[in-house]
Amino acid sequence: VVATIQNNPAMEMGIHQVAKDYIKPGMEVDDSIFNLMEMVIRAYDPCLSCATHTMDSQMRLAEVNIVDSEGNLIKRF
Numbered sequence: 397v398v399a400t401i402q403n404n405p406a407m408e409m410g411i412h413q414v415a416k417d418y419i420k421p422g423m424e425v426d427d428s429i430f431n432l433m434e435m436v437i438r439a440y441d442p443c444l445s446c447a448t449h450t451m452d453s454q455m456r457l458a459e460v461n462i463v464d465s466e467g468n469l470i471k472r473f
Contacts, residue, residue, distance in 0.1 A: 403440035410436035415462070425462050425471040433460075 414432045419425055460473045 400441050407437050407440050430473055
């Protein structure tokens with residue numbers, strides 16, 4: 397089993413490419429975009445997708461934030 401940290405740069409680049417290719421200005425981000433990002437993550441670390449559905453120290457479910465190139469929040473899952 398490969399450590400997540402070893403594949404993290406590739407996962408980040410893959411998610412960035414999905415965002416660049418599929419998220420356009422003014423576009424509503426829906427679950428189909430999120431699913432593409434999940435596919436990238438599972439390709440490198442199939443266990444990470446399930447692990448991120450755990451709770452944090454304050455008993456909140458983990459969340460994913462999609463931001464634009466300037467860091468503005470577009471959507472929170």
